[in-house]
Amino acid sequence: MNLRKNNPTDYDLVKQYIDGNHDSIDVLITRHKDRVYTYIYLIVKNHMLTEDLFQDTFIKVIRSLRLGKYQDNGKFLAWVLRIAHNLIIDHFRKEKQNNTFSKDDYELDIFNSSKFCDENCEDDLIRNQIHQDIRDLVEELPPDQREVVILRHYKDLSFKEIADQTDVSINTALGRMRYALINMRKSIDDRNMSLTFQ
Structure with missing residues (x-):
């Protein structure tokens, strides 16, 4: 008797979904929905907002799977929670649009973005x-x-x-900083990271 057929792993279900079995995503969502919902709710503390997020x-999960952006490392749930986490941060960031620093150049954008006006748990979450x-x-x-980068932004040297x-x-030195920022921007774009502070 093949236990994996009756109780497929997350990896099996992802592969089946990518191969065209659309029922597999329903099994994955059902398997992890309670953990994901609870994780979101514990941070946002609002049922309607939790439902939306x-x-x-899972819309982003499905889209990412279709685009081949998921690399299996045995941590499907952790990957889903990371997506949820980034969406939560995006939500809080949008609420704070008027409280962030202006984005004059991308050096300030990356390194000064965490200086928000209010001190609360949402700020801590975003800042961390x-x-x-x-x-x-x-x-x-x-x-x-x-x-x-370390000498300039962590040691505060001219x-x-x-x-x-x-x-x-x-x-x-200026050239190295410029290339460092270009490389960081490229990594941000390649990974679709939530580091746009507007």
């Missing part, structure tokens, strides 16, 4: 997510670009001080 989450995402992006940069410390010209 829950629907949006932004900080973690930015740290991850910085870690992925080539070493010379990563060094300039470009002249960075040039002196790294033994390069100011233009080289």
Whole structure:
């Protein structure tokens, strides 16, 4: 008796859905709906908003599966919760449109975005997510670009001080920062990350 046929894994169901079995997505949603709904509700504390975000989450899940954006690593639920989490952050961010800094250039956009006006749990959620995402992006940069970003934005050095410390010209330091920001932007776009602060 094949237990996997009677009790397919998330991976099996995803593969079946991608292969054209549309019933498989219903099984996946039914399997995880309580965890996803509860996760959203514990953060937003509003049933109507939770319903909307829950629907949006699975619409995005289905769209991402169709576009081949899911890489199975045995953590389907974690992936779904990450999508939900990003949609929650998007919602809170839209509510705060009037309280964010103006977006004059993309350096300010990336590094000053977490300075919101009110201090509450929504701000903490957004800030923590932004900080973690930015740290991850910085870690992925080539070493010379990563060094300039850390010295500039985490150690608060001027470009002249960075040039002196790294033994390069100011233009080289500025160029490395420029390429670092371009690379970070590309990663943000490629991963469809929620780091647009408008």
